[in-house]
Amino acid sequence: MRTNEKTKLHARYDQRAAYAFTPHSRPDTDGYQSFKGPALAGHLRCPNHPTSMRLPHTRPTSTCRPGAECACGRTVTLSPDVMAWARQRTVRGTNAWAADYGRRAAVESGNAEIRTHRLHMDRGSTRVFGTTKNSILIAFALAGLNHQHPHYESLRHDPGHW
Numbered sequence: 173m174r175t176n177e178k179t180k181l182h183a184r185y186d187q188r189a190a191y192a193f194t195p196h197s198r199p200d201t202d203g204y205q206s207f208k209g210p211a212l213a214g215h216l217r218c219p220n221h222p223t224s225m226r227l228p229h230t231r232p233t234s235t236c237r238p239g240a241e242c243a244c245g246r247t248v249t250l251s252p253d254v255m256a257w258a259r260q261r262t263v264r265g266t267n268a269w270a271a272d273y274g275r276r277a278a279v280e281s282g283n284a285e286i287r288t289h290r291l292h293m294d295r296g297s298t299r300v301f302g303t304t305k306n307s308i309l310i311a312f313a314l315a316g317l318n319h320q321h322p323h324y325e326s327l328r329h330d331p332g333h334w
Contacts, residue, residue, distance in 0.1 A: 178270070185265035190215040190232050192263045196247055203252030205259065210234075211244035218244035291317055 173181070194213045196206040210216045211224035217233040218224045220242050236242040262268040286293050291313055298309045 182265065182267045182270050185263065185269075186267055189263045189266050191234070193248065195259075199252070199259075204249055205252075206247055206249045209244045209246045209248075212247065216244065218242060221245035285317065286314070290320070 191210050192215075193207040193209055194215070196208040196212075199205040211218040211221040211234070214224070214227060215231065216224065217227050217229075217231050218236050219234070219238040220236050220240070221244060224245070234242065234244055236244060257264055260269065262272055285291070291297075293310070293313065297313075298306050300306060300309065
């Protein structure tokens with residue numbers, strides 16, 4: 173996707189995030205987890221749940237009809253094999269989720285640079301004994317990687333960046 177398309181899509185997910193169920197408890201030993209509805213979480217106002225109607229008017233109001241059955245104020249328990257994608261810290265597709273996902277991709281890319289592409293750091297890469305000696309050698313190797321990496325090279329020559 174192009175960047176502007178991603179931005180529009182994340183904005184749509186951000187608008188819908190108020191309607192998402194959120195974790196009510198941690199997963200138990202069997203992997204079952206409880207989720208609370210958006211009205212219980214205080215993310216939106218629902219006419220079927222009077223306490224949620226006391227929330228500020230800046231919160232969205234659900235389209236539920238008064239007296240009709242809705243899930244806005246319910247708590248549900250999911251088994252470990254149901255909706256695994258919903259068990260993330262942030263709602264999938266939102267800007268917050270995209271930032272988390274982007275950080276993970278950057279970390280994995282950095283790990284690949286260290287282990288495979290540039291340094292080839294693996295078990296037995298250094299030939300000294302002791303944690304202190306290995307730590308010093310690895311620190312120098314990482315400093316060398318930072319010095320030679322093209323991204324850091326361009327930053328070093330841009331005085332406005334620092």
